[in-house]
Amino acid sequence: xxxxxxxxxxxxxxxxxxxxxxxxxxxxxxxxxxxxxxxxxxxxxxxxxxxxxxxxxxxxxxxxxxxxxxxxxxxxxxxxxxxxxxxxxxxxxxxxxxxxxxxxxxxxxxxxxxxxxxxxxxxxxxxxxxxxxxxxxxxxxxxxxxxxxxxxxxxxxxxxxxxxxxxxxxxxxxxxxxxxxxxxxxxxxxxxxxxxxxxxxxxxxxxxxxxxxxxxxxxxxxxxxxxxxxxxxxxxxxxxxxxxxxxxxxxxxxxxxxxxxxxxxxxxxxxxxxxxxxxxxxxxxxxxxxxxxxxxxxxxxxxxxxxxxxxxxxxxxxxxxxxxxxxxxxxxxxxxxxxxxxxxxxxxxxxxxxxxxxxxxxxxxxxxxxxxxxxxxxxxxxxxxxxxxxxxxxxxxxxxxxxxxxxxxxxxxxxxxxxxxxxxxxxxxxxxxxxxxxxxxxxxxxxxxxxxxxxxxxxxxxxxxxxxxxxxxx
Amino acid sequence: xxxxxxxxxxxxxxxxxxxxxxxxxxxxxxxxxxxxxxxxxxxxxxxxxxxxxxxxxxxxxxxxxxxxxxxxxxxxxxxxxxxxxxxxxxxxxxxxxxxxxxxxxxxxxxxxxxxxxxxxxxxxxxxxxxxxxxxxxxxxxxxxxxxxxxxxxxxxxxxxxxxxxxxxxxxxxxxxxxxxxxxxxxxxxxxxxxxxxxxxxxxxxxxxxxxxxxxxxxxxxxxxxxxxxxxxxxxxxxxxxxxxxxxxxxxxxxxxxxxxxxxxxxxxxxxxxxxxxxxxxxxxxxxxxxxxxxxxxxxxxxxxxxxxxxxxxxxxxxxxxxxxxxxxxxxxxxxxxxxxxxxxxxxxxxxxxxxxxxxxxxxxxxxxxxxxxxxxxxxxxxxxxxxxxxxxxxxxxxxxxxxxxxxxxxxxxxxxxxxxxxxxxxxxxxxxxxxxxxxxxxxxxxxxxxxxxxxxxxxxxxxxxxxxxxxxxx
Numbered sequence: 001x002x003x004x005x006x007x008x009x010x011x012x013x014x015x016x017x018x019x020x021x022x023x024x025x026x027x028x029x030x031x032x033x034x035x036x037x038x039x040x041x042x043x044x045x046x047x048x049x050x051x052x053x054x055x056x057x058x059x060x061x062x063x064x065x066x067x068x069x070x071x072x073x074x075x076x077x078x079x080x081x082x083x084x085x086x087x088x089x090x091x092x093x094x095x096x097x098x099x100x101x102x103x104x105x106x107x108x109x110x111x112x113x114x115x116x117x118x119x120x121x122x123x124x125x126x127x128x129x130x131x132x133x134x135x136x137x138x139x140x141x142x143x144x145x146x147x148x149x150x151x152x153x154x155x156x157x158x159x160x161x162x163x164x165x166x167x168x169x170x171x172x173x174x175x176x177x178x179x180x181x182x183x184x185x186x187x188x189x190x191x192x193x194x195x196x197x198x199x200x201x202x203x204x205x206x207x208x209x210x211x212x213x214x215x216x217x218x219x220x221x222x223x224x225x226x227x228x229x230x231x232x233x234x235x236x237x238x239x240x241x242x243x244x245x246x247x248x249x250x251x252x253x254x255x256x257x258x259x260x261x262x263x264x265x266x267x268x269x270x271x272x273x274x275x276x277x278x279x280x281x282x283x284x285x286x287x288x289x290x291x292x293x294x295x296x297x298x299x300x301x302x303x304x305x306x307x308x309x310x311x312x313x314x315x316x317x318x319x320x321x322x323x324x325x326x327x328x329x330x331x332x333x334x335x336x337x338x339x340x341x342x343x344x345x346x347x348x349x350x351x352x353x354x355x356x357x358x359x360x361x362x363x364x365x366x367x368x369x370x371x372x373x374x375x376x377x378x379x380x381x382x383x384x385x386x387x388x389x390x391x392x393x394x395x396x397x398x399x400x401x402x403x404x405x406x407x408x409x410x411x412x413x414x415x416x417x418x419x420x421x422x423x424x425x426x427x428x429x430x431x432x433x434x435x436x437x438x439x440x441x442x443x444x445x446x447x448x449x450x451x452x453x454x455x456x457x458x459x460x461x462x463x464x465x466x467x468x469x470x471x472x473x474x
Numbered sequence: 475x476x477x478x479x480x481x482x483x484x485x486x487x488x489x490x491x492x493x494x495x496x497x498x499x500x501x502x503x504x505x506x507x508x509x510x511x512x513x514x515x516x517x518x519x520x521x522x523x524x525x526x527x528x529x530x531x532x533x534x535x536x537x538x539x540x541x542x543x544x545x546x547x548x549x550x551x552x553x554x555x556x557x558x559x560x561x562x563x564x565x566x567x568x569x570x571x572x573x574x575x576x577x578x579x580x581x582x583x584x585x586x587x588x589x590x591x592x593x594x595x596x597x598x599x600x601x602x603x604x605x606x607x608x609x610x611x612x613x614x615x616x617x618x619x620x621x622x623x624x625x626x627x628x629x630x631x632x633x634x635x636x637x638x639x640x641x642x643x644x645x646x647x648x649x650x651x652x653x654x655x656x657x658x659x660x661x662x663x664x665x666x667x668x669x670x671x672x673x674x675x676x677x678x679x680x681x682x683x684x685x686x687x688x689x690x691x692x693x694x695x696x697x698x699x700x701x702x703x704x705x706x707x708x709x710x711x712x713x714x715x716x717x718x719x720x721x722x723x724x725x726x727x728x729x730x731x732x733x734x735x736x737x738x739x740x741x742x743x744x745x746x747x748x749x750x751x752x753x754x755x756x757x758x759x760x761x762x763x764x765x766x767x768x769x770x771x772x773x774x775x776x777x778x779x780x781x782x783x784x785x786x787x788x789x790x791x792x793x794x795x796x797x798x799x800x801x802x803x804x805x806x807x808x809x810x811x812x813x814x815x816x817x818x819x820x821x822x823x824x825x826x827x828x829x830x831x832x833x834x835x836x837x838x839x840x841x842x843x844x845x846x847x848x849x850x851x852x853x854x855x856x857x858x859x860x861x862x863x864x865x866x867x868x869x870x871x872x873x874x875x876x877x878x879x880x881x882x883x884x885x886x887x888x889x890x891x892x893x894x895x896x897x898x899x900x901x902x903x904x905x906x907x908x909x910x911x912x913x914x915x916x917x918x919x920x921x922x923x924x925x926x927x928x929x930x931x932x933x934x935x936x937x938x939x940x941x942x943x944x945x946x947x948x
Contacts, residue, residue, distance in 0.1 A: 459933030
């Protein structure tokens with residue numbers, strides 16, 4: 001597990017397979033105005049929010065139905081052309097780059113909420129529905145879907161990367177909240193991976209095999225999710241600490257006490273400054289926990305009392321409350337925009353984000369030295385953490401034109417991953433492997449487990465057309 | 475989805491592959507006193523709690539370590555001899571029968587709790603540790619593991635069948651509570667499927683592929699689980715209803731209100747009678763909900779008030795409280811023994827148990843007609859339900875020597891499954907597919923999804939040695 005890991009690199013090994021003219025012309029014929037080979041459209045689909053350079057696909061198909069996806073994949077299968085599913089383009093590890101050529105299937109027009117079963121606490125949506133769109137649609141039912149990566153990501157993309165976010169500490173991740181999928185496999189066939197039953201022991205768990213497979217096993221065309229009643233009472237608060245260490249140690253104790261806290265997020269002073277500037281807030285510029293409590297009024301009161309006591313033991317200041325829904329929205333929007341606030345703090349920069357997650361008792365061990373080393377490196381950074389889950393992100397704000405900075409950031413990232421693995425953690429809590437963490441995955445899972453993944457991939461996609469070059473080297 | 479399904483059958487299609495003498499002798503040599511070919515031992519390992527007849531393996535290996543399992547599987551792989559993992563033998567769908575011959579690997583001696591990480595709420599155990607043994611070991615830490623199938627099953631077996639039980643309504647099933655596994659694959663290699671991090675997006679979810687694979691993809695040799703703090707307050711109560719329909723409708727409303735009830739179990743009057751007799755209890759012999767509430771004292775009080783009100787609306791009588799830990803233990807032991815109480819109510823009978831699970835709003839639709847049809851059939855039965863999850867079991871108490879009874883029970887089971895699938899449910903909430911539900915799985919998942927499962931199985935186990943003949947026809 002702890003052999004030295006090669007640093008990841010922003011250099012992309014291109015192995016573009018040409019898309020035959022006859023294929024492109026058949027695709028164009030089938031899809032008419034839903035087909036585009038315009039360079040601007042291709043470039044928009046050959047990038048994500050990572051620091052990688054644009055690597056455009058040969059063409060883009062704007063799917064409007066499962067049948068569209070099935071037809072496009074069947075044509076790709078026939079010509080052995082790569083397929084890259086595209087939601088809103090908010091992934092962070094180079095997932096969308098056409099490193100082996102091929103076409104992008106954009107599902108953003110498949111954006112219908114198909115069925116809200118309020119009486120069963122389930123919903124079925126098309127993959128292009130975004131998390132905010134879904135929660136708008138659910139509002140009048142008194143229900144919500146809690147998983148919230150920073151960006152307003154598509155639910156198909158959130159399945160593909162096994163996303164989570166600030167509410168995962170209480171509600172789990174996409175792993176726990178997807179009931180069933182409809183998927184187009186590498187042969188262009190449509191299949192379903194589950195039912196609306198809350199639990200099942202019926203055969204292999206294809207749902208969870210697809211969740212987190214990053215487009216390498218199939219294209220997700222429909223998603224059935226668990227929902228939750230909007231909590232009767234919600235309270236949000238911030239608490240300032242003298243140091244990151246104090247905030248982390250308070251978090252560890254909150255989790256160990258079993259407090260069902262709904263959100264427990266960390267920002268360091270440097271990041272609070274960036275967020276204040278971008279969102280015009282006036283949060284105290286020190287290490288800070290942003291917290292939210294869900295439950296009955298009495299239940300929330302109980303949680304708050306326990307957490308206030310724990311924070312005080314770690315030299316936390318008095319809570320600042322975000323009492324109204326508007327104040328809470330402003331606070332969490334600011335938190336969600338920390339990534340972009342970081343980018344804006346250094347014009348022209350790109351972010352290389354770490355994503356380690358460790359058992360909660362190891363959080364201080366995993367984090368504090370890395371933060372110090374980052375500070376010593378002189379590279380500007382932001383630090384945000386879903387610390388209640390043991391997951392945090394250091395975003396190195398590098399100038400992509402300065403190879404020395406890129407190299408330093410990658411070295412720091414690698415050191416952090418090595419430390420997390422040694423502590424029983426993972427290289428990626430929620431962003432996925434993509435291009436950037438393929439070596440980390442081998443270090444984490446071991447050669448035999450990666451070989452098992454590869455066997456599955458090769459059996460289900462023998463021509464390696466589904467998002468090739470990501471997750472696993474074939 | 476709704477094509478007619480052939481009724482399952484208790485007739486087993488035997489395709490025994492002979493275990494070569496040289497193989498048995500090598501196995502004996504390697505394992506010495508841990509090897510047995512005695513008929514009594516073989517017979518004990520060729521059965522489970524289902525109504526199937528004993529189908530013994532050629533020999534049994536009592537593994538004491540991961541290396542033992544790896545060596546046994548490697549030898550089986552070399553000679554293409556089937557491998558059937560065995561925990562305590564409490565499965566219900568014929569999982570353990572040696573329908574294609576081969577050897578049983580008994581892991582019950584691998585019963586060490588390896589590491590309790592109380593500070594991270596995780597534990598790592600060998601696969602032969604049983605759920606009661608684990609909770610004994612956790613008691614002094616103030617922690618517990620909630621998943622509780624009726625039997626005192628092994629945790630390896632509970633992973634293999636994706637088990638759940640009475641607490642799943644609040645705490646989820648094995649699917650949600652296994653963090654990582656160590657597995658011996660069909661080639662005899664040892665691999666790990668995850669870390670102790672609470673969440674991860676690192677590659678394909680091999681953990682959840684193995685959970686529920688019923689021994690057909692590998693042998694589980696180590697299990698890392700999530701733990702929970704013992705709740706500060708626990709209250710248990712029973713509530714009697716005039717009819718099963720009233721009890722079910724109360725349940726639906728409890729779940730739809732979002733009450734975080736820890737247990738919500740149904741017994742019908744007939745089953746309460748059996749339980750009273752077996753456990754020497756004096757529960758009122760009517761349809762009944764058995765409930766448990768976990769939380770802070772105030773939180774439990776809030777839940778109880780809401781649930782009492784809902785039950786009263788459905789003509790529920792006043793709650794009978796099981797206040798002391800001893801009373802609660804007695805109540806839940808009685809509930810867990812309902813299966814055996816049913817068997818005892820008709821000497822010489824065997825149980826064929828249904829296991830459908832439907833979206834909560836469909837529970838009455840799925841259940842009430844089936845209960846009536848069962849009553850009309852004249853076959854004795856028990857009825858228990860994890861109704862908070864939409865999951866219930868009718869146990870047909872058949873005389874295995876009366877083919878007419880077996881046929882009627884299987885017809886009723888098939889009708890129930892067809893109804894559940896049409897309502898968006900599953901044929902098995904927690905028992906697994908085994909031998910008995912292979913046709914149901916095809917009806918539920920569809921040919922394309924089962925083909926995907928088969929592709930995975932064949933890729934990972936090309937010689938079909940891992941528990942062959944179960945889950946999928948190859």
